[in-house]
Amino acid sequence: MAKFYPGTTKVAQNRSNFMDPDYNLEKLREVSDEGVVNILGHRAPGEEYPSAHPPLEEMDEPDDPIRELVEPLDGAKAGDRVRYIQFTDSMYFAPAHPFVRSRSYVCRFRGADAGTLSGRQILETRERDLEKYSKELLETEWFDPARSGIRGKTVHGHSLRLDENGMMFDMLRRLMLNKDTGVVEAVKNQIGDELDEPVPLGEPLDEETLKNKTTIYRKDGEAYRDDKDAVEICQRIHVLRSQGGFYPE
Amino acid sequence: MDIEIFPHRLLNTDTAERLLNDLDGLKGIKRMVIQGPRLSQEESPEHRTMILKGEEVTIQVKPGRILMEIDSEEVIEEIREKCEENLPFGYNIHVGRFIRKQKTVSDTLKYGEKLEEVSEEMVGLTDQNAQLSERAKVLKRKKEE
Numbered sequence: 333m334a335k336f337y338p339g340t341t342k343v344a345q346n347r348s349n350f351m352d353p354d355y356n357l358e359k360l361r362e363v364s365d366e367g368v369v370n371i372l373g374h375r376a377p378g379e380e381y382p383s384a385h386p387p388l389e390e391m392d393e394p395d396d397p398i399r400e401l402v403e404p405l406d407g408a409k410a411g412d413r414v415r416y417i418q419f420t421d422s423m424y425f426a427p428a429h430p431f432v433r434s435r436s437y438v439c440r441f442r443g444a445d446a447g448t449l450s451g452r453q454i455l456e457t458r459e460r461d462l463e464k465y466s467k468e469l470l471e472t473e474w475f476d477p478a479r480s481g482i483r484g485k486t487v488h489g490h491s492l493r494l495d496e497n498g499m500m501f502d503m504l505r506r507l508m509l510n511k512d513t514g515v516v517e518a519v520k521n522q523i524g525d526e527l528d529e530p531v532p533l534g535e536p537l538d539e540e541t542l543k544n545k546t547t548i549y550r551k552d553g554e555a556y557r558d559d560k561d562a563v564e565i566c567q568r569i570h571v572l573r574s575q576g577g578f579y580p581e
Numbered sequence: 582m583d584i585e586i587f588p589h590r591l592l593n594t595d596t597a598e599r600l601l602n603d604l605d606g607l608k609g610i611k612r613m614v615i616q617g618p619r620l621s622q623e624e625s626p627e628h629r630t631m632i633l634k635g636e637e638v639t640i641q642v643k644p645g646r647i648l649m650e651i652d653s654e655e656v657i658e659e660i661r662e663k664c665e666e667n668l669p670f671g672y673n674i675h676v677g678r679f680i681r682k683q684k685t686v687s688d689t690l691k692y693g694e695k696l697e698e699v700s701e702e703m704v705g706l707t708d709q710n711a712q713l714s715e716r717a718k719v720l721k722r723k724k725e726e
Contacts, residue, residue: 497593
């Protein structure tokens with residue numbers, strides 16, 4: 333069996349689970365297809381996919397053995413535009429974080445391009461594939477409505493203290509906790525445009541579940557230094573990289 | 582001396598209002614600054630106004646820290662009591678120097694000859710880059726009996 337991440341702690345195991353494409357991530361909530369399209373905000377629900385080029389079948393492409401080997405994505409076949417979804421993950425025990433997302437995206441999502449920054453993480457691919465992947469990202473363990481945010485812009489908040497109700501700070505207030513139902517609702521799409529109907533995203537996970545599911549090493553959770561195995565591998569990589577780069581005359 | 586109340590969560594307007602009104606009852610607090618991440622200019626569902634000393638104050642930021650200038654160390658214990666009541670999720674109180682006390686060269690450049698008209702009490706209370714009127718509201722202190 334492939335080893336995806338070193339370490340013996342729960343955090344290391346969770347990281348491996350995300351990266352292992354054969355591992356089935358637990359589904360925690362239902363988000364409607366229409367809801368996903370609304371949150372992404374790239375097209376109206378029910379609207380045809382706008383295209384960037386004609387379908388591949390109609391295009392006269394040059395002969396190329398690679399084109400024969402690689403099956404194009406559905407979106408590429410149809411000539412969809414490339415669109416994105418971007419997440420911000422709180423440092424307070426969010427289930428995922430940017431580097432884990434990127435590593436896992438390339439393991440799990442074919443034809444998707446991942447971009448990592450310290451506080452946010454973007455996934456780019458053809459529109460109809462993006463919607464499929466986004467649904468998975470929102471419904472499964474990747475996402476917690478309180479500690480993760482879908483933020484196309486104004487992403488600030490991952491390293492701030494949480495709000496009193498446990499939600500991550502969001503200047504544009506896209507996700508709101510409904511006090512009456514206890515459910516988090518998306519009231520704006522990812523770039524902050526008001527939605528006609530709020531999209532329910534389920535209840536926030538409790539602190540204990542989050543600490544169990546998190547992929548973030550923290551001193552008040554599981555500290556990285558305590559994970560001897562992970563530290564050893566990390567140091568080994570550093571040493572080998574230095575020695576490999578050292579070239580005495 | 583200055584202290585900083587650092588709650589472990591960013592405060593709701595209601596909690597901040599309760600805490601500030603409670604603190605207002607204490608003697609020995611000279612000035613206070615609310616600091617935190619800026620709220621969006623758009624209308625937000627969370628109400629942005631607080632009633633302090635009976636006056637309505639619009640806040641520009643989400644209360645994250647409360648900086649205060651106090652008379653003496655004894656006040657800290659009283660402040661701690663008020664914090665216990667209002668901040669159940671935890672807080673820290675740090676002693677240090679948090680509010681600027683002197684007028685600076687930047688102030689001279691900003692206010693020119695009128696610098697002298699800026700009262701000592703206002704120094705250090707606002708964001709350097711903002712208009713004074715945008716970020717500060719003067720609440721009159723009740724006359725001492």
